Amino acid sequence: MVRKSASGRIGIADVAVKAGVSHATVSRVMNGNFTVDPDIAARVRAAAAELKYQPNPVGRSLALGKTDTIGIVVPDLANPTFQAILRGLSRAAAQDGYRVLIADSFEVSSEESILAGEARRRCDGLVLCAPRMSDAELEEIAPSLRPLVLINRTTAAAEVPSLVVDYGQGVQDIAEHLVELGHTRLAFLAGPPRSASNGMRLQGLETFKAAHPQVEVTMLEGGSDFDTGHEAVDAVLESGATGILAFNDLVAMGLMSGLHERGLDVPGDISVTGFDDIPFAKYTTPALTTAAVPITELGEQAWHQLRALIRNEESAAPGSSRYQPRLEVRASTGPAKAPRSKVHG
Amino acid sequence: MVRKSASGRIGIADVAVKAGVSHATVSRVMNGNFTVDPDIAARVRAAAAELKYQPNPVGRSLALGKTDTIGIVVPDLANPTFQAILRGLSRAAAQDGYRVLIADSFEVSSEESILAGEARRRCDGLVLCAPRMSDAELEEIAPSLRPLVLINRTTAAAEVPSLVVDYGQGVQDIAEHLVELGHTRLAFLAGPPRSASNGMRLQGLETFKAAHPQVEVTMLEGGSDFDTGHEAVDAVLESGATGILAFNDLVAMGLMSGLHERGLDVPGDISVTGFDDIPFAKYTTPALTTAAVPITELGEQAWHQLRALIRNEESAAPGSSRYQPRLEVRASTGPAKAPRSKVHG
């Protein structure tokens, strides 16, 4: 009969008894410490195998002061962008033997710092993804969260590398593309107000407007999902714009769908662009012109930065990097038609 | 100056010293034990706040024998179905104060049981999502993984509830729908060979064929992503079928995209159906006819089942449930044209 310790699970003590050695020796064998006599080691391994002993990671974590787990906090797990980051992060971390714990703040910015703190305490490091909290709050809690890597957000706090996508430049590239096609009336379907990446897009558009005073750019309120785009059809038509920059691919798809239902042709009547280049983007009808962000790679890089911080806290902190989106011209953008007259709302 | 224990982090001992009480009292206060004198409790709280003390969850877990964390193992985090399950699970678990640890097996079935075991040991319970391992292996390891909930898979092992979607029935509903539209030559674009849900679809089709001997059903090899569908165009055309049942929505979208590139009209020339009703499905052009699976709810239910098991190991085990997909007729299916002649590959 298999002996069990009080808890019901088989522990190191059971193996020690069965092999006729001390806990310490079992521990050494399990950790590949070669100072153990080969015969004894074999005996221990046999006992462990027979009892199907698996070390308890919680006890191990407490003793070692590390969990081999990292945490990631995202504002919305339903967003393909964050899903892709999670995927890249998880894959990269797994290769180094680390697991990932997820925390979804559901866009409730007031919950973010609590979630982050809780996650951090259970892990060896944290990735904070596009946090919605204020700069002040971020800077305040960042030190207590280290090792910490930020995505699409920066902070003045020390030792906190950031990976940020240059959404401002991307949006400018898209706008330039539309201008080259002859569009003179553009509209931007904005994202979530608290999103830093939305702020970067807005800044990029300001730069663009300064360089192209002859181009009219209307700002429209929006969000980050399909429905946002779908519901924006009226506002878009009312703006009289012929080139629409949607916050992201999802919004663009929703908009195209709405436009299609209204009998409008894309890009014949209106050109539509997205952002991110999610996998679906090339399969929409028409295929979506967008700015490609190497998003899975971003997750992977986040792990590499975090790993560096975890491995040697004191030495040279990794720097922050900026990712340039790449314009992907597809079929959803085309030459501007003769100006349309505004449609009544 | 803030005192720190050896580890560098502030521990319960520091608070105890600062408040002039024992560890135990601090612990009581932190856990809301009301047997503590209000004045002392206040003093402890003040000390904790001043030191910004946060209990170490690892120590707590070791003492309590629970981690307030559950694990989920998925075959592929890139798959929208698993993403949705993860989302539902994470949201539901979070409401009860549980976090989720993810493990992606990347469709490597030989890694699954190791991953599952490792995840389980760090958690209080596990959700095994559409495991690719054999029935024998599953049945063997299931007991060691309890509390365990299975999704889209069943096992003979005791105390292991399953949530399974009735893909067989769903596929029959879709096939019936196509037959009603006059299609007599169908083709099924299969999914990953090791996928149990693919097996269920196959079984459903057998049932369908028995009931409709006059309908020709061609089986085509496939996979589970866009590219699979996109690359299947030749095989689909060669089959001469006018009604195509794709393994899932992704495959259907890829196929529609490929058909479109060939100048074929959906549903004019060929009707295409998907499965799952992912959020994108209603925004494809044409909107995709599919079988809707309440997938996020599935993740939520998985948590409820797991919670019941965690809360009282011995009492009435929750039963297994079966989810019926709901046929969503949209624009990608239409009346069959006059039979086409086979196209040369």
Add this chain to the structure above:
DNA sequence: TTGAAAGCGCTAACAT
């Protein structure tokens, strides 16, 4: 090379 013992940070039974 091995065992005894201390300690990781916490909770809880026991004693006062």
Add this chain to the structure above:
DNA sequence: ATGTTAGCGCTTTCAA
């Protein structure tokens, strides 16, 4: 009501 003490399961000095 509070402190003392013994674990939780493991790793790692320190002695032998």
